[in-house]
Amino acid sequence: MVKIGNIELPEFPLLLAPMEDVSDPPFRRLCKTHGADMMYSEFISSEGLIRDAIKSRMKLDIFDYERPVGIQIFGGDEEAMALSSKIVSTVKPDLVDINFGCPVKKVVCKGAGAGVLKDVDLMVRLTKAVIRSTDLPVTVKTRLGWDDSSINIDEVAERLQDIGVQALTIHARTRAQMYKGHADWSHIARVKNNPRITMPIFGNGDIDSPEKALKYKNEYGIDGIMIGRAAIGYPWIFNEIKHYFKTGEHLPAPTxxxxxxxxxxxxxxxxxxxxxxxxxxxxxxxxxxxxxxxxxxxxxxxxxxxxxxxxxxxxxxxxxxxxxxxxxxx
CATH class of the missing domain: 1.10.1200 (Non-ribosomal Peptide Synthetase Peptidyl Carrier Protein; Chain A)
Structure with a gap:
């Protein structure tokens, strides 16, 4: 069993990634039906929430049938992150997740998402502001670093755990890679094998088949896998992976x-x-x-x-x- 605060997940859970314009309640419901163990909202701008932007507020909609579910926020300002954390807590998700991984230019330009990877002190301050403002477990999703010459995930993991982050999802690419090139999970394995790290470590990036899921589970020793793009139009992937783990066989392909x-x-x-x-x-x-x-x-x-x-x-x-x-x- 994997625990995040008081949330109990099965051994080696499969998580549905937060994806902009994809991970809304209808899509999450479909993935839950087909075996996802936990899911996240689309990421929500802290400034948008505070401004009462309608689109941001809609993203706060969660339903009991999809629990456990986390709401993910992003931003580069401590006060805004603290206030949005309080707003998020009012709708009673199971946890609050912070996005320090989004590589999109309009997010990074605001000093948010993967932009924060350039300033780990700021990342720590933003995270502390969220943790202080909620009683819910706080988790983080991030990347390996800004680029190949500044991979800092080891420091990030230790410092986030030290201030109370309760689980970390690592997308095995740098911001410079965006969604291209090779996702290098060896960095995730190194974080997981650090004797100082006790929080669950989830891996993300390029898992698109049951075989690959099992290979990465065995090879990198992570606590669970987050699946994003492979679930779009193919929610069956969650149950397919679980079945393969149990039996070594494939479920029949969806007709x-x-x-x-x-x-x-x-x-x-x-x-x-x-x-x-x-x-x-x-x-x-x-x-x-x-x-x-x-x-x-x-x-x-x-x-x-x-x-x-x-x-x-x-x-x-x-x-x-x-x-x-x-x-x-x-």
Whole structure:
């Protein structure tokens, strides 16, 4: 069993990564259904929360069926982080997570996300401000360092643990790499093997198959894995990994009917949460991922992304299920 404060997770938990414009409640619900052990909100700007920005406030929506769930915040100002931590605590997530890893320029320019990797003293002050402002466990997600010449994850892990951070997720790339190149998990293993480190260490970066998950579990000795991009359009990955760990065998691949069911549920839950119009429009970015690998699918994809009525969308999905029944994926 892995413990984060008073949260009890199974042995070697699989976590769903916080992903901007992806990890909303409908998507989290789908991943929970398919075996994710813990998940996080999309990251939320501390300044946006304080300004009462509607989009930021919506990201605070959490539901009992998805617990345990953490809300992730980012920012570069201590007062703003402290205040947003208090606001987050009012909706009673299971933990507060701080994003010190986002490499996107508009976040880094504000001295937030991975920008803080250049100033570990600031990272410590921001984290202390959050910890002081909440009774919830505080965790952190970060990267190896700013670039190859400034990998500082060893110092970061020790200093964060010393001030009370209760778990650390490490994306095994530097900020300079963005999402490209090789994710070097040897740095994560070194942190995990540091005798001073007692908090759970989760690894993140490039896990896209049960085989790789098992290899990295055995090779790097981490406490669990966080999965991001591999779950987009493929929530089955969580149960596939768990089954492979237990049996050494693969679950049957999801059929077209399984994919239609996932897309249908995702659409329904999106409309319930966002309202019909926004739910339909924001779902459009997901169809390609759900139906990836189906030949001659262009015509149906075009229909899915241009249709505005729910009943017509559901009818198109039903037709896809019938037309591609028994389809064998390459």
């Amino acid at each position: 077209v009917a399984d994919r239609v069911e996932a897309a249908r549920n995702h659409l329904m839950w999106s409309m319930e949460w966002k309202g019909e119009r926004l739910g339909i429009v924001e779902m459009r970015r997901h169809y390609t991922n759900y139906f990836k690998g189906i030949h001659s699918f262009k015509e149906y994809k075009q229909k899915l992304v241009t249709t505005d009525e729910p009943e017509n969308l559901f009818a198109i999905m039903k037709e896809i299920e019938q037309v591609y029944a028994g389809y064998e994926f390459a």
